[in-house]
Amino acid sequence: MADAALRLKGLLEQLLGAPLPVRIRAWDGSQAGPPGAPTLFVRNRRAVRRLLWKPGELGLARAWVAGDLDIEGDFYGALDLLSGLVWESGEGGRTNLQILRDPQARAAVLGLVRLGGPGLPPSPPREEIRRPRRGLHSRRSDKRAVSHHYDVGNDFYEIVLGPSMVYSCAYWPGPDATLETAQHDKLDLVCRKLDLREGQRLLDVGCGWGSMAVHAAREYGVRVVGITLSQEQAAYARKRVADEGLTDRIEIRVQDYRDVTDGPYDAISSIGMAEHVGAEKYLEYAEALYGLLAPGGRLLNHQIARRPLLDETSYDLDGFIDAYVFPDGELAPVGTTVTQLERAGFEVRDVESIREHYALTLRQWVANLERQWERAARLAGPGRARVWRLYMAACALGFERNHLGVNQVLAVRTPESGTSGMPLRARTWN
Structure with a gap:
C-alpha cells in the first residue's frame, strides 16, 4: 500500500x-x-x-x-x-x-x-545567485545584485506590475480601487509631498521603468534626472519618455547614486531603492543625497522597514530573499532610517506608515502573475516565476501580520536660517 x-x-x-x-x-x-x-x-x-x-x-x-x-x-x-x-x-x-x-x-x-533515498545533496536551482560575500555594496556588487533582480525581462514585469510599471507600494483610496488608480495616487502623493513646481529639478533615485519621472514631468512641469543600475529598465524608461514626448524634460541614466555630481536639485525622490543600500553604506547614501539638494530642498524616502530586534547584532539576511530575490538587500527599522537621515544633516518632517497598502499591492501583483502564469513562465522561466510568486505572497502576509512595514519619510535640507518651507499644518497633501 x-x-x-x-x-x-x-x-x-x-x-x-x-x-x-x-x-x-x-x-x-x-x-x-x-x-x-x-x-x-x-x-x-x-x-x-x-x-x-x-x-x-x-x-x-x-x-x-x-x-x-x-x-x-x-x-x-x-x-x-x-x-x-x-x-x-x-x-x-x-x-x-x-x-x-x-x-x-x-x-x-x-x-x-x-x-x-541515497544521493548527494541536490544542486541548487539555477535561479539561485551564488557569489562571495566580499565587497558587499561596492559599485560592482550593487550593479550585479540589481541586474539579478530587475533584468528578468520587461515583458515579465509588465505582467506582474500592470500598465503603470510601478514596482513599489501603491496608495489605495480603498480596497476595491484598481491597481492603476492606487499607483497613480502614490506617484501624485510623492509629488505633492515634495511640493514640486514647474521648472524645478527632480532627481529620481532608482527610477525603475520611468513611472515617477514621467508623472512628475507631465503633471508638474519639472525637469527630471532618473538614475538606475539596470540596463533593461533604462532602455524601457527612455522609450517611454520618448513616446510621451518628454525627452526635453527627462534624462534617464544608468548611474550609481554615488556618481551623481550635477546638483543642486530642488527635490529628490527615492522610492523602493534604499533597501538595496545596506546598513554599512546608509549614512553615505543619506549624505550623498543631502549634498545634492539645494537649501530648502526636500527628500521623499519611501522604504520597507523591519521590526527592531532586542539584539541588533543578531540580524541576518533572509536566506530565501538573499539567494533568490534581492541579493545583499538589507532592511532596517524605521527609527534607524530616521536617525541616519538626521545624522546626514536632514530635518525629518514627516513619517507616514502605509503598511496595509503594501499588502493590497502585493496581492494584486500575485493575482496578475497567476492570471498569466503560462506566459510569465515562458518569458522568465518556470523557476523564476515560482520565485516571484512565493516571494510576493509571503511578503503580503508579512505586511498583513505587521512583520514588515513601509514608510514614507519626508526630510528637508533646512538652511541655516531655519526656514524649512514646510506648511504650518502637516499633511496638507492629504
Whole structure:
C-alpha cells in the first residue's frame, strides 16, 4: 500500500515536535493530514533530500523553485500555516546540533534519510545567485545584485506590475480601487509631498521603468534626472519618455547614486531603492543625497522597514530573499532610517506608515502573475516565476501580520536660517 505521505507526515511531526498543519500528498499518490487543509505536494524524493541537506527555509525554497514541492489549495493559507513551523535555529527554535542530540529527533532524521533515498545533496536551482560575500555594496556588487533582480525581462514585469510599471507600494483610496488608480495616487502623493513646481529639478533615485519621472514631468512641469543600475529598465524608461514626448524634460541614466555630481536639485525622490543600500553604506547614501539638494530642498524616502530586534547584532539576511530575490538587500527599522537621515544633516518632517497598502499591492501583483502564469513562465522561466510568486505572497502576509512595514519619510535640507518651507499644518497633501 502506498504510504509515503503518512510516513513523511509522521517523521516531520516527530522532528518538529508539533502537528503538521497542512495535508501531505506524496509522489506515490498517497495523502495524509487534516482533511480540507491546504496540501503540500511532495513530487519526488529529491524534495526530502533538499530538506535534509539544507533544513529550514532555504531547503524549502530550493524545493519550491525547482518544482519538487507544490502547494494545492489556498496558497496564502498554506504559507501562513507553514511559517509557524520551526526546524532549524531561529527564534523559538532548536539548533541542528540540539536536534541531533535529541534521540526522537535523531530517529526522525534517519527515517527521512531512508525515505529520501541515497544521493548527494541536490544542486541548487539555477535561479539561485551564488557569489562571495566580499565587497558587499561596492559599485560592482550593487550593479550585479540589481541586474539579478530587475533584468528578468520587461515583458515579465509588465505582467506582474500592470500598465503603470510601478514596482513599489501603491496608495489605495480603498480596497476595491484598481491597481492603476492606487499607483497613480502614490506617484501624485510623492509629488505633492515634495511640493514640486514647474521648472524645478527632480532627481529620481532608482527610477525603475520611468513611472515617477514621467508623472512628475507631465503633471508638474519639472525637469527630471532618473538614475538606475539596470540596463533593461533604462532602455524601457527612455522609450517611454520618448513616446510621451518628454525627452526635453527627462534624462534617464544608468548611474550609481554615488556618481551623481550635477546638483543642486530642488527635490529628490527615492522610492523602493534604499533597501538595496545596506546598513554599512546608509549614512553615505543619506549624505550623498543631502549634498545634492539645494537649501530648502526636500527628500521623499519611501522604504520597507523591519521590526527592531532586542539584539541588533543578531540580524541576518533572509536566506530565501538573499539567494533568490534581492541579493545583499538589507532592511532596517524605521527609527534607524530616521536617525541616519538626521545624522546626514536632514530635518525629518514627516513619517507616514502605509503598511496595509503594501499588502493590497502585493496581492494584486500575485493575482496578475497567476492570471498569466503560462506566459510569465515562458518569458522568465518556470523557476523564476515560482520565485516571484512565493516571494510576493509571503511578503503580503508579512505586511498583513505587521512583520514588515513601509514608510514614507519626508526630510528637508533646512538652511541655516531655519526656514524649512514646510506648511504650518502637516499633511496638507492629504
